[in-house]
Amino acid sequence: MERVDIVDVKTLCLGILTMKDSSGYDIRQYFEEGPFSHFAQAGYGSIYPALGKALEEGLVTCRAESQDGRPDRKVYSITPTGRLYLTQQLHHQPGPDKFRSDYLVSFLFAAHLEPAHLRTIFDEYQRTFAANVDMLSSLDSDGISPGNAFVRELGIVLYGAVAEYMAENRERFLESVNAAAEDNSEPRISLGERT
Amino acid sequence: MERVDIVDVKTLCLGILTMKDSSGYDIRQYFEEGPFSHFAQAGYGSIYPALGKALEEGLVTCRAESQDGRPDRKVYSITPTGRLYLTQQLHHQPGPDKFRSDYLVSFLFAAHLEPAHLRTIFDEYQRTFAANVDMLSSLDSDGISPGNAFVRELGIVLYGAVAEYMAENRERFLESVNAAAEDNSEPRISLGERT
DNA sequence: GGGGCCATGTAACCCGTTACATGATTGA
DNA sequence: TCAATCATGTAACGGGTTACATGGCCCC
Structure with missing residues (x-):
């Protein structure tokens, strides 16, 4: 139970994926104006690399979805390994809130x-x-x-x-x-x- | 009025110095459990370099105060140039709040x-x-x-x-x-x- | 035709945090 | 004697933000 920042973008993405399979673009929207927007923010510059790393580590799988008239989407799903990883991260002692205004x-x-x-x-x-x-x-x-x-x-x-x-x-x-x-x-x- | 993060440690230190001449150590205490602690935080690792830079730029002056039985203190005061700089920073458009929990x-x-x-x-x-x-x-x-x-x-x-x-x-x-x-x-x- | 949205990604940079380094004094 | 407080600083590291790069479609 060491003090680790559990709010890194990778963990946050995994949490979101337990709720719904999503693309990087989708996840960005959730951060922008979803139920997390008030206590966690992330841009494409951190989401895409985080998903890539999670994929490497076997925490998520990825399937390409082609859409008519729109660019392809890469839809990510969390794996059992990913769920385990998330649960472990979540059981670390949370660090203090960070607020800047x-x-x-x-x-x-x-x-x-x-x-x-x-x-x-x-x-x-x-x-x-x-x-x-x-x-x-x-x-x-x-x-x-x-x-x-x-x-x-x-x-x-x-x-x-x-x-x-x-x-x-x-x-x-x-x-x-x-x-x-x-x-x-x-x-x-x-x-x-x-x- | 471009969008600039006015909450950098240097500006915050200047603001504090308009209220009271202080050492780096003092300033740390204000961040820790003072009237700012809920919306701005900073450690020694950012305060001391910030004060050093402000000194270089003529935004503050510094006098050494020797105390009996305690290490010397470096007490900083804001200069007119520093006040001007602070006022200018404060007139930038504030960026959105950042909250992480x-x-x-x-x-x-x-x-x-x-x-x-x-x-x-x-x-x-x-x-x-x-x-x-x-x-x-x-x-x-x-x-x-x-x-x-x-x-x-x-x-x-x-x-x-x-x-x-x-x-x-x-x-x-x-x-x-x-x-x-x-x-x-x-x-x-x-x-x-x-x- | 142009702006906005969908969609994915990379690279540099900045800033702050953490850890390290030092040292004296006071109180338990 | 050991921990805590006072006191100042440096260096490495890490993470996220910003800017850059690309490209097609839709609506005005």
Whole structure:
């Protein structure tokens, strides 16, 4: 049970393949706007090599599907070996969450921002949260696993709470930043030590 | 206003230095358990080189402080050039949030987990959220900037909402995973297409 | 005709993490 | 005496992102 990052793209792909046979292109879509999109992201540049490596290692099989009027698809399926590998990865001790937000950094240092810019990115950020709630809510819940339902609802709760908080505090926040800027042409801000 | 990741360690360090002159060691502590810890992380391996580079570029100055009975500290201060650089960085269009969670991946694929392991990591994860709420609540709010107060409260709201959701749904979730496992020895799970 | 979508892949690059290296002091 | 904290740094490694490369079809 050593601490290993289980969220590498290969493992994620295997997990997806337990749900549905998919091509690399399909998998990209799931990352883009599926039930994982809020806690895992990956681009073609990591998905295709990951699938290739999984194929080499016998974790997946691959069949070419020709379509009329569209390029061929390579559809991958997980093998018993792949399932075993996934299960083992999943039983490692999960590492801590990693969250990075340019927006929150901008809000933190709002004192250094032009009011118009702050307002723009504030509204933009709020919209992304509302959009995420809508996206997750729009997904069909029929026949999904308890795990899938749980993380989906958790996402809705999380995004909803933040969207609501932002809506309720918009005016107060934007005005307090302006007020502080008027007081201090040279802003001197405390970090807020622990009590 | 091109899309640039403003959350590089150098910019983050400059932001911190607008609040308080600090050493590399201090800055590490802020990332570890300060008001940024929930949306930005960095280790010594990125902080020290970042400060060195900022020094080269004239964005910060550095003075050595000898202490009795402890190693010398290098205390950095931001320069006017540094403030200008920070302001410019902050006016770039923020990139989208990046969130990665091994735990949520594990919950998503809970069907592949031993019940005992699932329970363990579930409780562990819930505790981290409760701990984050406590940590953010324990910070002294006197004299902090509106931006700092805003992101702090947002963090409390976010972590609180998730912790509450997890507490309320713990039994239901763990049992539904077990129930599903009994139905399907070979789990066949739907991705949940969009409606 | 052009833009957008489907579809697969490679290569370079960047950045951050991890591990390594050093060393003094304090408290258990 | 041993672990932990304070304190600064370097070097290798790894992984993911970005950009590049290719090509056909469909709709406006």
